[in-house]
Amino acid sequence: MRAPAASDIAAGEVLLSVEDVTLSFGGVVALRDVSFDIKKGEIRAIIGPNGAGKTSMLNVINGFYQPQKGSISFKGETRTKMRPYDAADGGIARTFQNVALFKGMSALDNILAGRTLKMKRGWFWQMLRIGPALTEEIEHRKRVEEIIDFLEIQAIRKVPVARLPYGLQKRVELGRALAMEPDLLLLDEPMAGMNLEEKEDMSRFIIDVNDHYGTTIALIEHDMGVVMDLSDRVVVLDHGVKIADATPDEVKKDQAVIDAYLGVAH
Amino acid sequence: MASRVSADADTFPKLLVRNARAFGERPAMRHKDLGIWQTWTWAQVLDEARAYAAGLHRLGVRRSDTVAIVGGNRPRLYWSVTAAQMLGAVPVPVYADAVADELAYVLAHADVRFAAVEDQEQVDKILSVSDRLPKLEKLVYDEPKGLRDYDHANLRAIDDVIADGRKALAEDGKLASWLDAEIAAGKGSDVSIILYTSGTTGQSKGVVLSAERCIAAAMDTVAFDRLNERDEALSYLPMAWVGDHYLNYAQQFVAAFCTACTETRDTAMADLREIGPTFFFAPPRIFEQMLTRVMIRMEDAGVLKRAMFRYFIGVARRYGEAILNGQPVPFAGRLLYALGLLLVYGPLKNVLGLSKVRVAYTAGEAIGPDLFSFYRSLGLNLKQLYGQTEAFLYVTAQPDGQIYADTVGPAMPNVDIRIADNGEVLFKSPGMFVSYFKDDLKTGETMTPDGYVKTGDAGFFDAKTGHLKIIDRAKDVGKLRDGTLFPPKYIENKLKFYPNIREAVAYGDGRDFVAVMINIDLTAVGSWAERNNVVYGSYQELAGHPLVYDMIAKNIEETNRSLAEDPVTAGAQVKRFLILHKELDADDGEVTRTQKVRRGFVAERYAPLIAALYDGSAEADISTEVTFEDGRKGSISARVKVRDVATVPVKPAMGKAA
Numbered sequence: 001m002r003a004p005a006a007s008d009i010a011a012g013e014v015l016l017s018v019e020d021v022t023l024s025f026g027g028v029v030a031l032r033d034v035s036f037d038i039k040k041g042e043i044r045a046i047i048g049p050n051g052a053g054k055t056s057m058l059n060v061i062n063g064f065y066q067p068q069k070g071s072i073s074f075k076g077e078t079r080t081k082m083r084p085y086d087a088a089d090g091g092i093a094r095t096f097q098n099v100a101l102f103k104g105m106s107a108l109d110n111i112l113a114g115r116t117l118k119m120k121r122g123w124f125w126q127m128l129r130i131g132p133a134l135t136e137e138i139e140h141r142k143r144v145e146e147i148i149d150f151l152e153i154q155a156i157r158k159v160p161v162a163r164l165p166y167g168l169q170k171r172v173e174l175g176r177a178l179a180m181e182p183d184l185l186l187l188d189e190p191m192a193g194m195n196l197e198e199k200e201d202m203s204r205f206i207i208d209v210n211d212h213y214g215t216t217i218a219l220i221e222h223d224m225g226v227v228m229d230l231s232d233r234v235v236v237l238d239h240g241v242k243i244a245d246a247t248p249d250e251v252k253k254d255q256a257v258i259d260a261y262l263g264v265a266h
Numbered sequence: 267m268a269s270r271v272s273a274d275a276d277t278f279p280k281l282l283v284r285n286a287r288a289f290g291e292r293p294a295m296r297h298k299d300l301g302i303w304q305t306w307t308w309a310q311v312l313d314e315a316r317a318y319a320a321g322l323h324r325l326g327v328r329r330s331d332t333v334a335i336v337g338g339n340r341p342r343l344y345w346s347v348t349a350a351q352m353l354g355a356v357p358v359p360v361y362a363d364a365v366a367d368e369l370a371y372v373l374a375h376a377d378v379r380f381a382a383v384e385d386q387e388q389v390d391k392i393l394s395v396s397d398r399l400p401k402l403e404k405l406v407y408d409e410p411k412g413l414r415d416y417d418h419a420n421l422r423a424i425d426d427v428i429a430d431g432r433k434a435l436a437e438d439g440k441l442a443s444w445l446d447a448e449i450a451a452g453k454g455s456d457v458s459i460i461l462y463t464s465g466t467t468g469q470s471k472g473v474v475l476s477a478e479r480c481i482a483a484a485m486d487t488v489a490f491d492r493l494n495e496r497d498e499a500l501s502y503l504p505m506a507w508v509g510d511h512y513l514n515y516a517q518q519f520v521a522a523f524c525t526a527c528t529e530t531r532d533t534a535m536a537d538l539r540e541i542g543p544t545f546f547f548a549p550p551r552i553f554e555q556m557l558t559r560v561m562i563r564m565e566d567a568g569v570l571k572r573a574m575f576r577y578f579i580g581v582a583r584r585y586g587e588a589i590l591n592g593q594p595v596p597f598a599g600r601l602l603y604a605l606g607l608l609l610v611y612g613p614l615k616n617v618l619g620l621s622k623v624r625v626a627y628t629a630g631e632a633i634g635p636d637l638f639s640f641y642r643s644l645g646l647n648l649k650q651l652y653g654q655t656e657a658f659l660y661v662t663a664q665p666d667g668q669i670y671a672d673t674v675g676p677a678m679p680n681v682d683i684r685i686a687d688n689g690e691v692l693f694k695s696p697g698m699f700v701s702y703f704k705d706d707l708k709t710g711e712t713m714t715p716d717g718y719v720k721t722g723d724a725g726f727f728d729a730k731t732g733h734l735k736i737i738d739r740a741k742d743v744g745k746l747r748d749g750t751l752f753p754p755k756y757i758e759n760k761l762k763f764y765p766n767i768r769e770a771v772a773y774g775d776g777r778d779f780v781a782v783m784i785n786i787d788l789t790a791v792g793s794w795a796e797r798n799n800v801v802y803g804s805y806q807e808l809a810g811h812p813l814v815y816d817m818i819a820k821n822i823e824e825t826n827r828s829l830a831e832d833p834v835t836a837g838a839q840v841k842r843f844l845i846l847h848k849e850l851d852a853d854d855g856e857v858t859r860t861q862k863v864r865r866g867f868v869a870e871r872y873a874p875l876i877a878a879l880y881d882g883s884a885e886a887d888i889s890t891e892v893t894f895e896d897g898r899k900g901s902i903s904a905r906v907k908v909r910d911v912a913t914v915p916v917k918p919a920m921g922k923a924a
Binding site (some may be wrong): 145150154 | 530532
């Protein structure tokens with residue numbers, strides 16, 4: 001069963017809300033009573049020092065981790081338990097902190113893989129590659145080509161991704177997430193390890209995705225300049241606890257945030 | 267001279283009308299969009315260009331206005347050229363990778379009122395300097411991505427302009443006949459285009475070319491290489507460069523062949539393979555990159571393939587060129603070559619996209635004799651030409667079958683060449699320029715009183731073949747302190763023939779000896795490092811590696827041996843060298859947009875390094891400012907080592923020349 005379409009929700013209204021989520025691994029508490037929301041059409045940043053629980057938060061949102069306490073509402077549906085497959089089918093796509101592509105496959109095939117959940121014909125039809133299966137494949141390929149054009153990666157269309165530089169691999173990964181036509185896109189450190197020029201390119205693509213496709217984006221990022229430029233609102237986590245939730249300008253001035261980043265004597 | 271061009275085909279719009287009538291259903295233009303090649307016939311191109319011209323007219327473009335064209339090779343930008351010419355306006359293509367400052371200079375100097383640009387990047391660049399362009403009124407763009415939220419008061423999508431023009435033409439019969447009259451009113455003596463030179467020496471100049479001269483020049487070369495409507499070319503070199511305008515526009519319109527635009531700037535090599543052009547032009551560095559790529563991949567191939575490749579490349583080296591030139595070759599040689607063609611040369615040319623090439627040219631700088639004969643031995647009809655923007659490209663070209671690696675061929679038909687007393691090459695040609703735009707002083711300096719154009723290159727006619735040989739820029743040929751001849755480019759080119767050396771800059775004029783600064787080739791040296799387990803973290807680190815220094819020193823020693831063979835150049839052997847810590851970059855002004863080194867500027871910028879080359883020190887510190895692509899500045903500092911190299915002792919001259 002598919003979740004209700006995101007188009008029912010107007011821009012600016014809450015698309016996803018996290019309520020009192022607590023996640024622990026044995027004795028280690030990764031998240032403690034964290035609540036915040038993501039509004040449709042915005043770019044939401046999640047920041048915090050190392051080990052603050054940012055990636056755990058993303059993993060909870062897309063159902064990879066099950067929180068011990070609390071709930072998540074996505075498109076008006078509240079749930080406590082979900083599998084990643086359901087999240088993906090429901091319109092949540094993500095990229096990973098360490099690139100997770102199919103290394104031996106071309107950029108084109110990797111992005112095409114993002115269309116898997118949109119394929120209506122079974123594997124048998126696809127193997128025959130005739131009639132409706134062919135029509136469908138052409139339609140999917142067209143969507144993928146639009147994404148390739150959008151991300152300006154025509155030159156690497158047929159190159160196995162293992163041979164690509166890191167910055168381009170990240171871009172292919174973004175392409176694969178976009179191929180799912182998600183309502184909510186989760187980006188886990190999209191600019192980690194990039195040089196200045198690659199960072200600028202990636203920033204431009206994130207803004208363009210948000211602008212052009214109207215995709216809601218939640219991103220984790222360490223580069224404060226990027227976070228301040230890109231995001232509409234920022235959540236700050238420290239040791240699994242939310243310590244601030246405001247606009248970038250306000251967060252910059254927040255004493256608790258400054259202390260968390262610079263460290264204070266206890 | 268101009269009388270050869272008939273009055274009903276003396277402008278490019280008139281040629282387009284002719285082609286649409288004569289070859290209406292034949293392909294004229296291709297472009298890969300969303301992964302699929304789209305094709306327009308000559309009739310469709312005429313239709314698009316007419317609609318576009320009508321739309322531009324409605325935007326306010328008038329006769330003799332200038333229209334800047336900034337972007338990659340895209341059909342709509344080529345149609346911008348034609349549409350402007352239909353209205354009697356003058357297109358001014360500008361290098362797409364020019365930084366905002368250079369762009370502002372050209373647009374202001376050319377008084378442009380309109381600009382047709384590729385995408386958001388170019389729109390942003392122009393908007394950022396709009397206060398320096400008071401005459402600029404409207405911008406039209408091809409690619410709408412990212413531009414949706416811009417203020418569209420003076421900004422339009424080219425698609426909208428074409429649609430608007432098409433609607434107006436359909437509704438208003440008078441507009442259609444007005445446009446026909448406007449096309450017919452164009453004269454051969456009208457300014458057809460203004461091409462700005464890349465500016466090897468100082469600020470770039472606007473070279474004014476007239477329609478009839480452009481067409482006359484193209485007619486000569488189309489006949490020379492027997493090009494026709496069944497030929498196909500790939501457009502991937504900058505539109506603002508004379509070569510692209512000549513090969514892919516002037517020749518295309520005259521011969522009515524099909525031009526394919528690459529998908530993006532980075533896909534040229536893949537597109538080349540898919541299109542398989544019959545006419546191909548590439549500067550030597552592209553041929554070099556192709557060969558480097560082949561060689562690197564051969565290193566990774568299996569033993570059998572590698573052995574086969576080596577053996578048959580050897581066969582090609584022995585017989586290939588002779589077969590191509592129609593010279594006698596023993597039967598066994600022909601047989602082996604045929605086998606090689608089947609097993610190696612054919613598949614190799616196919617991979618490179620050169621299978622169908624009938625005529626290929628290279629120019630712009632000297633090509634390495636080895637590189638040149640490598641391609642020729644594979645059966646590729648690669649030839650050299652010599653020319654410049656002021657000549658509308660061609661001055662000389664090598665005819666089929668008379669190819670010598672070190673000459674650029676005899677004068678083209680209808681071209682007259684004279685060597686001045688100081689060795690400078692002068693010419694008079696069908697395509698020669700009218701003047702420099704708004705610069706009569708420079709025009710006067712470049713033209714001789716009897717109407718020849720000074721090329722600024724020193725050269726002579728080879729006694730044996732009668733072909734022209736170019737040595738260097740006339741003003742660059744210098745002398746060492748002891749009076750020995752010092753041709754810097756000659757030495758640099760010899761060095762650049764080594765795959766490890768991407769760029770070399772030689773100094774010696776007025777000095778005691780010759781010294782060079784080297785840029786290593788990251789692809790070649792990087793691959794060598796990988797094979798030899800040399801670890802490096804950056805270009806700078808690799809460039810400073812002692813083993814890299816050893817390797818380059820060996821290359822220079824070989825160069826010295828070759829320089830020593832000729833008594834004229836024996837004194838100009840390289841005594842000291844260093845490897846630069848960064849690549850010379852057009853954004854920093856160190857090389858021109860066509861990748862020619864600005865020797866004087868580099869010397870100023872790296873003054874401490876030059877000093878170290880000549881004062882005998884073993885290393886020197888240098889800190890330089892670098893400009894990023896978006897115009898911001900940063901700085902790089904490094905400690906660069908200087909090395910001595912062995913030279914071949916010069917034998918004292920055997921008695922004085924009589």
